[in-house]
Amino acid sequence: MNGLIGDAAQAALETRIAFLVELARRLHQYGTSAQRLEVAIAGAAQRLGLSADVWSSPTAIIISFAELSRGEEGLAQVTQVMRLSPGDVNLARLCEADAIADRAIAGELDLREGFRLLRALGRPDTRRAQAGVVASYGLSAASVAALFLHSSWADLIVAGAIGLLIGLITVLSATRPRLAVASDAISALVATAGAILVSAFVVPLAIKSVVLASLIVLVPGMSLTTAVREISSQHLVSGVARMGGAIATLLKLTFGTVAASQLCAALGIDPGTYVLPPLPRWMDWPSLLVGALGFAILFRAARRDWPVVVGAVVVGYLATRWGGLLSGAIPGAPFGVFLGGLLLGALSNLYARYKHRPGAVVREPGIILLVPGSVGFRSVSYLFERDTTLGMDSFILLLTLLISLVAGLLFGDLLVSPRRSL
Template sequence: MSAVGSAAQAPFDTRLAFLVELARRLHQYGTSAPRLEMAVAGAALQLGVVADVWSSPTAIIISFAEASRGEEGLAQVTQVVRLAPGDVNLARLCEADAIADRAIAGELGLREGFRLLRELGRPETRRAQAGVVGSYGLSAASVAALFLHSSWADLVVAGAIGLVIGLITVLSATRPRLAAASEAISALVATAGAILVSAFVVPLAIKSVVLAALIVLVPGMSLTTAVREISSQHLTSGMARMGGAIATLLKLTFGTVAASQLCAAFGISAGTYVLPPLPRWMDWPSLLVGALGFAILFRTARRDWAVVVCAVVVGYLATRWGGLLSTAIAGAPVGVFIGGFLLGAMANLYARYMHRPGAVVREPGIILLVPGSVGFRSVSYLFERDTTLGMDSLILLVTLLISLVAGLLFGDLLVSPRRSL
C-alpha cells in the first residue's frame, strides 16, 4: 500500500478533522477564497474524500463524502466554521502547507498532522508582537521617504506615529471592543499627533505624514483580493471583502476628520512653511528598510526574508520603470500592470521549484502596488465635500485595481500555478 493510500485509509472522521483544521489555518493566515477552496478540495481528493468547499472572509462551509460513493453519493457530513477575517502570516502559512504535504504523503499520521495544525493557533510571543510594532514604524517611515518625498522631520514623525499605531493594533488583537474601533482610533491619534507636532515643534506636511503613518491600515490588499475574487467568480466572498475594505476606509477617514475638527475647535493649527524634501538618493535605503519592515509585518520566517526583500524591490522597480516607459497619463496603471505581471509569474515559479507557497513572493511583492492610499484620499475628498477630486480619485482607484489584478492573472497565464497557495 502506498503512503498516500495509507493516509486515505484512515478513519473517515480523522480525515475530516484534518481537512477542517487545514481549512481553518489557511483562512486564518490570509488565504483568498479561490486558493483556499482549491487547496482543501485537492487535499481531500488525495485522502479519498470529495469536498465541496465554500469560503468567505468570515466563514467556511465544507460538505464531505467518501470518494468511493461515486458522483451520485450525497454529502455525508457538512461542517460550518465561523471565523474572523484572516491576516497574512507567511511563516505559519508555510508551516501549514508543509504539514499538509507530509501528512498526505504518509510521512505524518493524520492525527499527528491535526495536532501540529492545531498548535499553529498558539498566541504570538511578546518578541513577535514587538517586531510587528516595529514593522509599522519602519513601513511608515519608508513610505514617507519613498513615495511622498517628505522632509526628515516628516519621516521621523511618521515613523514614530507608526509605532504608536502598531501598538494599538497589537493591543486590539486581544480586546474585541478596541478592535472594532481600532482603525478610527489610529487615524485620530495619527492626525492629532501630526497637527500637534506641526503646531508646537516643527512644521510638517500633515497629509503626507498621516497617510504614511496609516499606510499599513489602509486596506489596499483587501481591495485587491476582493477584485481578484470577483474576477474569479467568487462573488459572495469578493463583495463581502470589498464591503469590509470600504468600512475600514470610512473608519480611517472619520478618525482623520474628527481629529482635524477637534484641533480646530481648540484653536490648534499646523505650521504653514514647508521644509526641504529628502534627497533622491534616500529612495534606495528607504526601499530596503521598507522591504525589511514588510517582511516582519507579514510574519515571514527569517529564512524567507531575502525572498521577500527581492519581491518588494522587483515590484517597486517594475512599477517605476513601467511608468517611465509609458505616457504620463497612463503611467501609473501600466506600471502597476507590469509589476503585477512579473510578481504573479515569479510567485508561480517560486512555488513550482521551491515546493513552497507562492504567497511568500506574491503577497509582500504587491504591497507597494496596491492602491489603498488612493482609496483613502478618495473617501477623504468626499468627506470634505470635494466631489470632483473624490470621483477622480475613485476612478483612478478602480483603474489601478483592474491593472494590478489583470497583471496577476496574466502572470498566471505565463507561468501556470502548480500549487494552490
C-alpha cells in the first residue's frame, strides 16, 4: 500500500479508525499473515495521521489508535478488539482491498466511501464461485496424482472425482458451523472409504496415493509454512497458534483415514492389491498446467491474474525440480525447495514493485507445490499406525523442508527488498 498524508488525514478520527479497522478485517479474512497485516495497517494509519499499535493472530486483531500530533508519549485514544475466524486466501478480494486502501489514502476516494466498498467485499460467494471452488478441488487432486505420485489413469480419475466430493463438503461447511468443525475428518473418511470401495469392487488403486491426492488441498502445508515464517519474524503468538491449528487439522485428517480403513476392514472389504501401470512421463506437463489453473481458481484469483498465477506455479515447480536435480538429490529435495522459495520471494517483490499490486498474487500460489503438507500428513499417519521410525523420519524431513522453504522466502526478500506490505 502506498500513499501520502493528504485530505484523508484531515477526516474525523472516528472515520479514519473505522476505515482502518475494516481494512484490517478484510486483510485478515483474505489470508494475510500476521507480520504483513501489522505492517500494512501501521503504515496506512501513519499516512492517515494516526499512530497504530497492531497485534494480529489467526483468530483476533487488537489495534490501539492515537493521533500523531499527540507525540510518542501520548496514550492510545481508541483500542479496537476484533474476534475473527481464521482467514483463507482470496487473491481477487485482497487486490480489491489493496486498491481501495491506496485510493482512499491518496485522497482519490472519500474514507466513508472506502469503508463502504471494503464492507461490500464481505459479500458471500455466488453459486458460480462456489462451483469453481468445487471444480478446483477436483483439478488439484487429479494433477497432484499425476505430477507427484505418478499414479495410473484409474488413480487419477478416482482422485479427481473424490476431490470434487470433498470440494462440495467444504463449500457446504462454509455456511454450516457444526459441519465445519468436523469437515476435515469427514472429508478424510469419505476419501479413504471411497478409494477402498472403488479398489475393492471396480478397479485396483494405489489407495494411499489416491487418498493423499484427494486430500491435498485440505492438508495444511500453507498454514505450516506461514506459521514458521511468523515465528521466524518474532510473531511468536500468531505463529504458535497457527502451528497448533495446522497440527489439529493434520490430526483430524489422519483420524478420518484411520477410521475409514478400520471400518472397511471390520466389514470385510479388502481392496485389490494389483497396481496398474503408471502414467507416461509426458503427462507431467499437462498435469502441471491443469493443476496451476486449479490453484488459480482455488485461491480465487481474478481472471486477469490467471496467467500470472499459472506462471508462478510453473516457475515454482520447475525451480524446485531443477534445484533438486542440481544438488544430486531427487526433485523436491531441501535445496530445490530453498531455490524455489528464493525465486518466488524475489519475483513476488518485483511484481509488487512494478505492478503496484500485492505480491501475494505470485507468492501464495507459487509456493503451493513447495509446501510440505503431504510430508506432515504422512508423518502423523505413520505415528497413528505405530510406525514410530517412519513417523520420526518423516517429521524430520518435514522440519527440513519447512526451514528450507522459509529460508528461501526470507532470502528472496533480501535479494529484492519488498516495497509493499502485501
